[in-house]
Amino acid sequence: MLVILVGRSGVGKSTFAEAMGCPDNWYASSKAIIEELQRRNIKVTHDSIHALAVELYKKDPYWQVPRILTELQTKKFLILDGPRQACEIKRLIELYPNTLVIRIEADTYTRWERLKERDNIDFESFERIEKDETKETELEKVFKELVDITIQNNGSIEKLQKIARIFSNLLKNLNLNDSQGEEDCILSSPFLYQPK
Numbered sequence: 001m002l003v004i005l006v007g008r009s010g011v012g013k014s015t016f017a018e019a020m021g022c023p024d025n026w027y028a029s030s031k032a033i034i035e036e037l038q039r040r041n042i043k044v045t046h047d048s049i050h051a052l053a054v055e056l057y058k059k060d061p062y063w064q065v066p067r068i069l070t071e072l073q074t075k076k077f078l079i080l081d082g083p084r085q086a087c088e089i090k091r092l093i094e095l096y097p098n099t100l101v102i103r104i105e106a107d108t109y110t111r112w113e114r115l116k117e118r119d120n121i122d123f124e125s126f127e128r129i130e131k132d133e134t135k136e137t138e139l140e141k142v143f144k145e146l147v148d149i150t151i152q153n154n155g156s157i158e159k160l161q162k163i164a165r166i167f168s169n170l171l172k173n174l175n176l177n178d179s180q181g182e183e184d185c186i187l188s189s190p191f192l193y194q195p196k
Contacts, residue, residue, distance in 0.1 A: 001077040001174060002068075002096050004089060006142050007104040009046075009129050010111030010118070012153045012160050016104055017081045019164035022171075027071050029082040032064060046119070050132050053084075061087045069095060077171045084137035089146050103147040110154050 005013040017026050033052050037044050042052075056063055065088060072078045083089055093099045106114075112126050121129075133139055153160050 001171065002072060002080060002092060002099040003077060003171070004080045004083060004092070004099060004101045005104060006083065006089075006101060006139070006147065007106075008111060008133055008139065010115040011104040011106045012114075012157075013082050013104050015157060016151070016153075016160055016164045017079050019161035020079065020168035020171075021165065022077075022079065022168055025075055025077055026079050026081060027068060029064065029080060029084070032067065046121075046125070046129055046132075050136070054136055057085055057088075061085060062091050064088065065091050065095070068092060072096065076174065084133070084139050084142070086138035086141040086146060089142060093146070101142075101146045101148050103143060103150045104153050104160075105150055106153045 005017060007013050014028070017028075020026070030049055030053075033049050033056065034044050036056075037048055037052060042048050064083075068078070068080060069092075080092075089101065093101075108130075112123065115121055115126055115129070116123075119125075151160075151163060
């Protein structure tokens with residue numbers, strides 16, 4: 001199963017993925033971008049990641065899809081953390097229908113506070129990140145068209161970690177021979193808010 005975590009910067013996607021305790025099943029969408037920046041000896045920042053992502057996705061909107069599908073071949077499930085392009089997510093769903101898209105959501109002030117603490121940014125930098133994510137990604141389209149489940153994360157980190165651990169246990173106990181049963185099991189879980 002492919003589980004795709006989407007959301008704006010600072011909502012807690014990576015915190016959720018890390019709390020699941022499955023590092024071998026965690027694929028950060030920025031990983032290949034960061035590796036390329038390091039190869040080019042460019043400092044890794046939001047701005048450099050964003051600029052290279054725009055460059056790579058302009059050349060080929062699906063450049064990460066083969067990498068992700070290759071990772072899936074040897075795993076019971078894969079957590080894809082942070083893709084921002086609707087066309088890429090749609091292609092993954094087409095090629096791998098057993099996919100669940102989870103949006104993690106938090107209000108603007110909460111995200112600003114988290115990013116200020118995590119990345120030591122000022123409010124001007126936060127506004128630039130907001131602008132980048134609004135104008136140069138397809139997140140709004142992802143939220144409107146592709147999300148199966150939404151998790152609200154305006155509370156404590158402990159609460160999000162608890163949800164992540166429960167979700168991880170569900171995934172680890174999935175029956176691979178009954179993909180419809182997998183989705184029903186997850187979608188009916190009482191800790192998840194479903195927008196559809």
